[in-house]
Amino acid sequence: xxxxxxxxxGYSSCGKSTIAKxxxxxxxxxxxxxxxxxxxxxxxxxxxxxIQEFKDSDDTYQAKLLKENIKLSFLRxxxxxxxxxxxxDVESKIRTLEIGNLASQxxxxxxxxxxxxxxxxxxGVKKGVVMDGRDIGTVVFPNAELKLxxxxxxxxRAQRRYDELLEKGxxxxxxxxxxxxxxxxxxxxxxxxxxxxxxxxxxVIDNSHMSREEQLQKVIELFNQHING
Ligand code: DC
Numbered sequence: 001x002x003x004x005x006x007x008x009x010g011y012s013s014c015g016k017s018t019i020a021k022x023x024x025x026x027x028x029x030x031x032x033x034x035x036x037x038x039x040x041x042x043x044x045x046x047x048x049x050x051i052q053e054f055k056d057s058d059d060t061y062q063a064k065l066l067k068e069n070i071k072l073s074f075l076r077x078x079x080x081x082x083x084x085x086x087x088x089d090v091e092s093k094i095r096t097l098e099i100g101n102l103a104s105q106x107x108x109x110x111x112x113x114x115x116x117x118x119x120x121x122x123x124g125v126k127k128g129v130v131m132d133g134r135d136i137g138t139v140v141f142p143n144a145e146l147k148l149x150x151x152x153x154x155x156x157r158a159q160r161r162y163d164e165l166l167e168k169g170x171x172x173x174x175x176x177x178x179x180x181x182x183x184x185x186x187x188x189x190x191x192x193x194x195x196x197x198x199x200x201x202x203x204v205i206d207n208s209h210m211s212r213e214e215q216l217q218k219v220i221e222l223f224n225q226h227i228n229g
Contacts, residue, residue, distance in 0.1 A: 003029075003128040004226055005143075007136035009196065010150030012100070012184045013157040015207060015215070019150065020132040021080065022216050023223060027130070032123050034133035034140070035103070036083040037072055037116045039094035042102035044070055044085055051102060055109065062111035072119065097165075097172075097180060104184050107134075108191035134188055137199035146226045147202035148219065154181050156208045 006029070008020045017033055024031035045051045054062060075082045075089060082091035093099070106112050113135075120140045123129060131140065137147035152160075158178035165172040188196040198204065203222060207215050 002227060003126075004145035005124050005127050005141050006130040006223065007141050007144035007147045007199075007202075008130065008132040008150060009134055009137050009147070009198070009202065010132075011152070011154075011157065011181075011196070012104075012188065013161045013181060014150045014152045015160070015212070016132040016150050018212065019148075019215055019219055020130045023219055024130040026216075026220055027223060028128075030123070030129045031081060032074070032120065032129055032131040033081065033083070034116065034120055034131060034136065036074075036091075036094060037119070038107045038112070039099050039103040040072055040083050040085045040090060041066070041070060041112055041116070042099050042106045043090055043094050045106060046099065046102055051106070054106070059111050062109060063115065066111060066115040070115075097177075100184070101180065104187050108187065108193055110193050113139075113193050134196040135194040137202050138197060139194045142199070146223060147199050148222070149198040149202040149204045151204060151206050152208040154178065154185065157181050 006020075006023060008016050010016050017035070020033070021031050023029070042051075045054050054065065057065075071086050073084045073087075075084050082089050083094065084090065094103075117135075117140055120131060120133075120136075124131060124141055133140070137144055137149070155178065158174065158181045161181065162172050162174050162177045165177070205215065205218065210218075
């Protein structure tokens with residue numbers, strides 16, 4: 001059967017990874033969470049107290065530091081895919097608000113984007129991947145056969161993130177989570193390097209008032225149309 005690349009972009013906390021994982025499972029495709037890669041880079045810099053120094057450095061230094069110090073890989077576990085930083089599973093460490101924020105900051109740096117985009121493009125060479133992020137349909141795979149752009153209101157996304165944090169036993173204040181969502185939206189859409197934007201040929205799905213089942217149904221329908229069409 002013909003294999004395609006599915007690019008899923010959209011704002012933070014709008015359920016991209018959930019739908020990407022579900023579709024990958026349905027299709028028997030590999031799922032790639034590119035946000036986890038930006039988060040792992042942020043974690044490395046944070047663990048080594050290098051965020052500010054890195055931001056202030058020139059492009060050549062940044063590119064060399066990334067190449068020489070950061071090896072990323074994905075591990076399949078019973079709980080799903082985990083990202084490894086230099087051979088160590090750091091999945092739980094990257095899923096904090098703090099690392100999310102730092103990831104949003106370092107993802108604006110050109111050297112970081114080039115370093116990760118090159119790896120992401122390699123992962124899709126053989127097709128059969130569902131990749132989610134901010135620039136998949138515009139920069140990583142501008143020729144992806146199926147491009148989806150997910151969106152939901154900031155309030156709905158903040159509520160979902162807030163519920164998730166409470167479920168994990170993390171204390172949170174809704175207003176702070178909302179501010180964080182809005183700040184990240186602003187940074188993701190206003191940065192100079194590959195800002196988040198909808199590819200012209202992307203199909204927009206606003207899931208503010210959609211159940212997960214309805215969304216999955218719609219995405220599978222779109223996927224099947226591409227496979228059979
Ligand atoms: O999807 P996420 O919240 O795990 O992503 C973390 C940050 O990484 C997010 O603020 C934007 C950035 N990112 C990016 O710039 N490009 C991508 N392809 C994926 C994530």
